[in-house]
Amino acid sequence: MQSSHDHNRRAWDRLANRNAPHTRAAADEAFRNPLQHVDGRGWLEGSVAGKRLLCLAAGGGSQSALYAAAGAIVTVVDISPVMLARDREVAAERQLNVRTVEASMDDLSIFAEASFEVVIHPVSTCYVPKIAPVYREVARVLEVGGIYISQHKQPVSMQAEVDPSPQGGYTLSEPYFREGPLPAVENSLHREPGTLEYLHRLDEILGELCRSGFVIEEFSEPPHADAKASPGSFRHRSLYVPPYLRMKARRIGKKVEQRAKVWVPG
Numbered sequence: 001m002q003s004s005h006d007h008n009r010r011a012w013d014r015l016a017n018r019n020a021p022h023t024r025a026a027a028d029e030a031f032r033n034p035l036q037h038v039d040g041r042g043w044l045e046g047s048v049a050g051k052r053l054l055c056l057a058a059g060g061g062s063q064s065a066l067y068a069a070a071g072a073i074v075t076v077v078d079i080s081p082v083m084l085a086r087d088r089e090v091a092a093e094r095q096l097n098v099r100t101v102e103a104s105m106d107d108l109s110i111f112a113e114a115s116f117e118v119v120i121h122p123v124s125t126c127y128v129p130k131i132a133p134v135y136r137e138v139a140r141v142l143e144v145g146g147i148y149i150s151q152h153k154q155p156v157s158m159q160a161e162v163d164p165s166p167q168g169g170y171t172l173s174e175p176y177f178r179e180g181p182l183p184a185v186e187n188s189l190h191r192e193p194g195t196l197e198y199l200h201r202l203d204e205i206l207g208e209l210c211r212s213g214f215v216i217e218e219f220s221e222p223p224h225a226d227a228k229a230s231p232g233s234f235r236h237r238s239l240y241v242p243p244y245l246r247m248k249a250r251r252i253g254k255k256v257e258q259r260a261k262v263w264v265p266g
């Protein structure tokens with residue numbers, strides 16, 4: 001049977017070949033002040049110059065190129081070879097040094113412990129059935145004191161219908177406590193067509209992070225709502241359900257007990 005990883009690799013290859021949203025290279029404008037563009041809130045403390053930085057599940061020639069332009073020593077990991085080819089193209093065009101690695105975010109065994117000082121992880125944990133193995137791998141490859149910035153789909157956004165109800169809101173039609181991939185949807189910027197997506201509860205997104213040896217230092221719900229947007233649009237739905245949550249976490253000097261998946265004070 002085809003795994004969800006194989007399924008999503010193919011789906012993202014197809015999306016990238018169609019130049020779909022989230023598969024496009026950063027625009028010229030973004031390179032005027034690349035760090036400001038990717039870190040408007042200053043969570044990276046003003047500079048990434050010279051830092052060993054992993055762009056995790058971040059192919060497509062956007063994040064990798066911008067962080068490299070900001071001076072970081074960038075490695076980008078993605079499961080989709082087509083997305084990674086775009087990173088290489090953009091890096092070559094802009095004469096940037098970017099290393100690309102094809103791997104799944106829940107198996108970073110290609111990297112040694114403490115290989116990175118910063119991990120940047122755009123929305124993508126929805127493509128793996130379980131989030132804890134991802135956090136365990138990030139904890140392993142990030143050095144103690146390192147910064148982990150990740151963005152995730154809000155679980156409530158995964159529960160809600162794509163189209164508005166006759167009453168005007170968005171019905172919660174999927175249970176919060178559920179197993180397996182979500183039913184497919186089309187024509188929504190909140191979901192990517194052809195992919196298998198999983199709802200992760202807050203206990204997994206936030207709790208597992210804390211249990212994996214991180215402390216959360218910052219948290220935001222990136223604003224996308226617009227009260228004047230037309231019903232059914234991305235911005236209108238975002239008025240009812242914030243689509244994403246974003247966190248800055250720091251790797252602390254505690255040991256992670258792999259087998260029991262518990263955080264052991266040490």
Ligand SMILES: C[S@@+](CC[C@H](N)C(=O)[O-])C[C@H]1O[C@@H](n2cnc3c(N)ncnc32)[C@H](O)[C@@H]1O
Nearest residue numbers: 012022057058059060079080104105122124127
């Ligand atoms: C929403 S895109 C994020 C990157 C994009 N540059 C952006 O606009 O932010 C999600 C990415 O996750 C990647 N992906 C999906 N499943 C993955 C997995 N198991 N391991 C690594 N990457 C994965 C996809 O190939 C895609 O490039």
